[in-house]
Amino acid sequence: MIESISSAEFRLALSHFASGVTIVTADGPGGRVGFTATGFTSLSLDPPLVLVCVSKTASAYDGVINADHFAVNVLAESQRWIAEQFARSGVDRFQDAPVRDATRVSAPLIDAALVHLECMKHKVYDEGDHTILVGRVVASSTGSGPPLLHFARRFGAFVTETARDLGVGRPARGEE
Numbered sequence: 467m468i469e470s471i472s473s474a475e476f477r478l479a480l481s482h483f484a485s486g487v488t489i490v491t492a493d494g495p496g497g498r499v500g501f502t503a504t505g506f507t508s509l510s511l512d513p514p515l516v517l518v519c520v521s522k523t524a525s526a527y528d529g530v531i532n533a534d535h536f537a538v539n540v541l542a543e544s545q546r547w548i549a550e551q552f553a554r555s556g557v558d559r560f561q562d563a564p565v566r567d568a569t570r571v572s573a574p575l576i577d578a579a580l581v582h583l584e585c586m587k588h589k590v591y592d593e594g595d596h597t598i599l600v601g602r603v604v605a606s607s608t609g610s611g612p613p614l615l616h617f618a619r620r621f622g623a624f625v626t627e628t629a630r631d632l633g634v635g636r637p638a639r640g641e642e
């Protein structure tokens with residue numbers, strides 16, 4: 467049998483897949499829960515399905531997996547502190563985080579997130595040390611402005627070709 471790569475090699479490789487950053491939230495049986503997640507992707511257009519990979523050891527696991535609904539909040543660039551807070555262990559992750567109730571499901575929404583996806587739990591799949599939670603999207607809202615990104619274990623900003631062409635973020639001519 468061909469052996470798997472080591473955990474360290476795997477983590478390093480996957481950390482170089484740039485992604486957006488989400489906060490997955492739910493009103494679990496024990497109260498509201500949430501965690502920072504980059505293991506999020508769209509799955510199907512018809513029906514509209516998304517998936518989130520939830521670590522079986524996450525403190526939010528039971529709350530998210532046992533809820534009938536959940537929300538995916540795609541963070542804006544200015545919400546890096548929320549991404550950091552919702553990844554921290556043993557703290558009140560909702561402290562100072564501006565939240566409101568979802569419109570069609572029971573789940574907290576992070577105010578001013580770039581995108582809100584309100585989901586009904588559709589299916590769960592057990593795989594390795596994570597559970598794949600599939601949600602059917604029943605409401606969404608999409609804002610404008612730059613997203614928060616994650617690459618090589620760091621948060622960062624999106625730079626468009628246009629911004630590059632214009633030299634945004636580079637020293638002005640004569641100042642190099």
Ligand SMILES: Cc1cc2nc3c(=O)[nH]c(=O)nc-3n(C[C@H](O)[C@H](O)[C@H](O)COP(=O)(O)O)c2cc1C
Nearest residue numbers: 501502503504505519520521523524525552553555
């Ligand atoms: C950038 C980033 C992405 C993450 N993505 C996921 C993810 O997709 N799924 C997941 O279960 N945990 C993910 N986590 C970890 C959780 O946010 C959280 O840190 C973890 O569940 C530990 O919390 P706990 O000690 O309360 O269990 C991510 C953390 C960071 C910083």
